[in-house]
Amino acid sequence: MKVLVVTGTLAAPILSEVAKNIKDTKVEIKVLNYPVASLMSTKFIAENLKQTKFDADYILLPGLVYGDAKIVEEVTGVRTFKGTEEAWDLPRVIEALKNGIQLSTTESADKIIGKMDNIEEKLRKMEEEAKISFEINGIKITTYPPPFRIFLEIDNKQEFEKLDRIRKNVDVVVLGFPVGHYDLDEVKNKVKQLVDYGYVVGIDAESPRELKEGVRAGASFVFNLNENNFEELEEIRKEAAFVVAPFNTENRGEITIDLVKKAKQKGFDKLIADPVLSPPLRGLVSSIIGYKYVRETLQDIPILMGILNVTELIDADSIGMNALLTAIAGELGISNLLIMEKGKTRWSSWEVSQATKMISVALKENRLPKDIGIDLLVLKDKRRFRESFNADVIVNRRIEPEMDNTGFAKIFVSEDGFGVEWIGKNKITIKGKDGLSIGRELIRRVKDISKEHAVYIGYELAKAEIAYQLDKNYIQDKPLFKKIINDNLHTEHDKKRG
Template sequence: MQRRVTPEPSHHYHFVTGKLAEGLLRETVSILAKKHCFDFSIGVMPITVAALMTPKWLARHLNPPPQTTHIIVPGYLTSGTPELDQSVKIPVIYGPKDCRELANVFGEEVDKVDLCDYDIEIIAEINHVPRMSLADFHRRATQLQESGADIIDIGCDPTIRCAAIGDYVKLLVDAGLRVSIDTFDAWEANEAARHGACLVLSVNSKNCHEAVDWGVEVVVIPDHPNDKKSFEKNIDFLSKAKVPCRLDPILEPIGIGLTNSLLRYAETRRDYPEFETMMGIGNLTELTEVDSAGVNFLLLGVCQELGIRSVLTTEVINWARSSVRECDRIRRLVYHSVKNHVPPKNLTGDVVMLRDASLPTYTEEAIDALANSIKDNNYRILAENGFIHLLAANVQLSGTDPMEIFADLLTKPPSDNVNREHAFYLGFEMAKAMIALQLGKRYNQDQSLDWGLLTAPEMSHRLKKNHPRKPQN
């Protein structure tokens, strides 16, 4: 399925649309044609909404001019494309669902890159594991692994020793998961290692002598974040004892010493390039009252540039509840960015969650033209230029408050067109439109708002209820 084309002066593009989108499509294509120097024509199909077209139906109604070199159809035609390709002897380009995004077809945006590669390991901590049942613990660990965690970290209770720690470790190891343990209790660490844990967090002067006997990799930390001498002493002791180590000079929160701790990571990478390094990024995400994605992005960018190849995070506080999923996506972005010496922009919108990257808009003239072209009583909702617009035959309402718009609608004939189903649907959609305006997001009627990697697909309701199942002439 072809979605991009390299425009040439000899090309003639035939754009296919429905009656409602003709004005906006013509306006959009005119700008692109002038910019990219190609000829075009607009094929307005005998159907109101382009989303209702099917490949078989379209093949019967297409009538491109003889000079056409490419046909560009809406992105709604995602099934039955081989049938359309075979029946039309001209190359078919499958564009976006929204004609305002047609620039992408002509290469004005960067192609999505392969984001499979990464080299930062995610260690996801489950806090206070001894307070959980084995079943709840296993369920939570599986969720974190599915979100992208490479190692499940068992957070112990510092106030009481967990006699059953081996059972928690063995449960995950038997399930094929890699496990670490977060404890300063030497007995717990030894039991965890004995049952298959591959990493112990953390080791300083208080427990480094016992670490010699565990037979697993450990995370070395200073006795105090600013105590560089103890850090060096702990590293030296464990190194001479041939205990495999990764180093963590400790990330401190804003207000306590964030900048100095970042400098310590840079110094540690400079002074100990032969050792792996870990950053406990949860120290910042959990203690910074802001959505976690941006914080995770900056910290993983620092890690990628410094060569810190493992991070420890957790999802205790609500604003960090998707941190593991965020880190899994972000580590791929920063890997690509650093490897190719490019900013992490125009790669994917997965972690642009609160606001959208761009907002193509209708002009007032286009909205008026759309309103004047509607001949049926089905409602169209737009969220444009700070206003919610409600359109139908002989109805053109706009405002910022859905309640007021609906009250105005009830004064318009025919009043029997607003039944309970319509009222619920309009309230649902206008609430989404209001959220989109408040946050700076695109609103497309009958589609989910785009929350990046948190987006939940939404079933179409308007097209199924208010229109016939098959396109009609």
């Protein structure tokens, strides 16, 4: 198969790189004298191709070009379709053509391929086909993944009104009370409040009386059934599901297995085993081996892994760890994950939700969790691309600003947006969620801001927008991230080129 790919000057290097890795198809790149491919029209492309004959089976246009690709087909005599919006996705379009997928002359190939690669549809089918161990309060607990269930642990000081952002990412909210806590009224009221907010609730407490009070108030899951409270919790054995986790820190796998067997004999019929994941450098690897042993021994019992024990206890970004721990859980046959959102693990609910979808598809299709159609690549790209320019001026020193006497700007990030407070002859505060628009609004309202000051404000607004989108702290004039690139190496490289 021979395919001609039309593009502009900016995307041409990317497409050339991508085309090198496409096998069994001859790909020719036709670069038109236009920088941004997506800003072309099909009429413009047709005009530029009409005098040329092409030895191709198909012509692919940029996915975002304006107009109907039939115009190009009419002047070239070659079947023409719109490709994807991203140059890196060219292999997916080639594969679709090989498989006889009918692409469109009016819509980007993303919409057509998306129908083939519909993640949500795949996940829906997994839910339908899943082996269910038990169901409680609408939550179906599977013996093995996929699918997964996500439990979010919160403490009794949590403001429940602020939980809305996690609602679609978790299945159960586990209300935890500290060791030594004993207030049955608080347990009852807070469990009822969470239930009234529409959450399926779990309760985690040291006191058996508090656990029982929580169940009677509406909690569906009990954390934990152990060797110390086993007998006291027998009276509610039919009223909730129980996470079985040992109190003893030694031989946790064996104790978990014995507790599960004993609980089944006593009539506890909704059980989830948890031999407890240890923190990094405190037995993490051994505990993972323990999970494998429990999984092999209790083949008909669902298992839960508290991945919060790792993400909370290492100072590293949680997103990659959550992805890896979810993959480990999937490989071990663990279908329930306990997480926490606090400080550096904020947004773990979204991260684990994405990770479970990715791992679910990979498990179901027996493939690596790569190129699935869903990922957790937030700060890094799969493929690195840089443009090469010969600079007329290279700046290797800090240029101090010229002060603007018309006023000064305070850039801020809040819970519901970010913006700028201008203090000068005119005082105005502008807030929104698009830094470019905020900056333009300021310039149009305060017309005497100096050019240098405008550049600075735009720079800080861009940082504020990134901080807002990533839920990071923002401090004006301070860097958002730690540096990875060694600037000294770049300086030496630039000197050699000069």
